[in-house]
Amino acid sequence: xxxxxxxxxxxxxxxxxxxxxxxxxxxxxxxxxxxxxxxxxxxxxxxxxxxxxxxxxxxxxxxxxxxxxxxxxxxxxxxxxxxxxxxxxxxxxxxxxxxxxxxxxxxxxxxxxxx
Amino acid sequence: xxxxxxxxxxxxxxxxxxxxxxxxxxxxxxxxxxxxxxxxxxxxxxxxxxxxxxxxxxxxxxxxxxxxxxxxxxxxxxxxxxxxxxxxxxxxxxxxxxxxxxxxxxxxxxxx
Numbered sequence: 001x002x003x004x005x006x007x008x009x010x011x012x013x014x015x016x017x018x019x020x021x022x023x024x025x026x027x028x029x030x031x032x033x034x035x036x037x038x039x040x041x042x043x044x045x046x047x048x049x050x051x052x053x054x055x056x057x058x059x060x061x062x063x064x065x066x067x068x069x070x071x072x073x074x075x076x077x078x079x080x081x082x083x084x085x086x087x088x089x090x091x092x093x094x095x096x097x098x099x100x101x102x103x104x105x106x107x108x109x110x111x112x113x114x115x
Numbered sequence: 116x117x118x119x120x121x122x123x124x125x126x127x128x129x130x131x132x133x134x135x136x137x138x139x140x141x142x143x144x145x146x147x148x149x150x151x152x153x154x155x156x157x158x159x160x161x162x163x164x165x166x167x168x169x170x171x172x173x174x175x176x177x178x179x180x181x182x183x184x185x186x187x188x189x190x191x192x193x194x195x196x197x198x199x200x201x202x203x204x205x206x207x208x209x210x211x212x213x214x215x216x217x218x219x220x221x222x223x224x225x226x227x
Contacts, residue, residue, distance in 0.1 A: 009155075032213045043119075043205055043218035044158075051213055090157065094214050100165060102173070103214050107157040 002027045004093045006106035013081045014114050021076040021109045023091030033074040034092040034103070035065055044090060050074060051096075061085070081113045118142040119219035121206050126224045128193070128200070136191045136222045138206035146209040147189040148216065151175060151202045158205065164189055193224060201226045 004025045013019045025031055032051055036044040048059025055067045065076045076089060091106040118141040128134045140147065146165050150158040160173030164183040178197025183189055189208075193200045203223050207216040 034215065036218075041203075041221070041223070043121075043220045044207075044216075046215060046217060049213065049215055096213075101214065102160055102163070103216060105158040107155060 002031075002093055002095050002101075002104050004091050004104055004106040006089075006091055006109045008109050009107075010110040010112060012112045012114060015083055016080050019076075019078050019081040019085070019111065019113070021089050021091075021111060023074045023076065023106060024072050025074060025091070025093040026072060027093060027095040029095050029097035031074075032094045032096050033065070033067060035059065035063070035074075035076050036090045036092065036105075038088040038090065038108070040087075047076070047089075081111075083113045083115050086111055086113045119206060119208055119217060121204075121219035121222050123222060124220065126222055128224060128226050130226060131195045133192055133194050134224065136193065136204055136206075136224070138189045138191065138219060139187055140189075140206075140208045140219075141187060142208055142210065142217065143186070144208035144210045144217075145186070146214070147183070148207040148209070149173075149179070149181065149189070149191045150205045150207065152205055152221075153202050161191065161204075200224055 034049045035047040038044045050057045050067045058064045088108045092103045094101045094103045120139050122137045148163045149161040162181040164170035180192045205221050206219040
């Protein structure tokens with residue numbers, strides 16, 4: 001079975017400060033890992049993914065995430081937060097082994113960037 | 116939201132009625148998905164389809180039905196058997212084995 005945990009329901013950060021949204025995962029094999037962002041009453045937008053290779057993945061809007069296999073984590077980061085980054089962020093995982101595997105989503109972390 | 120459209124944006128249903136939510140994509144993706152989103156629960160998979168004329172139940176398929184007659188279209192019917200259908204419904208499609216998903220704008224269903 002695969003699972004993903006986002007331990008913080010909400011993260012508050014001042015505009016211009018670095019931000020981190022945490023994610024840990026559990027899969028039996030190697031993981032494919034994803035981050036999505038959702039603005040109110042909208043669908044999810046794909047930000048970035050880790051498949052293989054470099055542990056630091058760069059994505060849209062200046063976001064990046066670091067894959068840490070020993071800690072089974074995939075935290076989302078941005079060097080300088082913008083008020084427009086305020087949204088709901090979802091981490092997701094799927095097991096890379098075998099054929100079709102569904103994607104399991106976390107429960108989401110609300111990011112509030114304070115002006 | 117890319118090339119995935121969902122309609123309507125808002126839908127109101129009386130108890131006992133079936134309703135159908137539309138999902139269309141022009142991305143030429145083989146795989147399509149339906150999720151339900153409730154506050155604090157993340158996304159839960161209802162049905163998915165990897166190819167035309169084939170679909171599989173997800174984690175919460177009871178009370179829902181789908182069809183996949185065309186590659187571009189994957190409509191979801193919420194039947195009267197679904198006990199608590201009020202939710203935000205999201206359709207997604209995927210082009211790759213990694214299952215990277217691209218989402219539509221969603222349909223908010225409210226049962227009156």
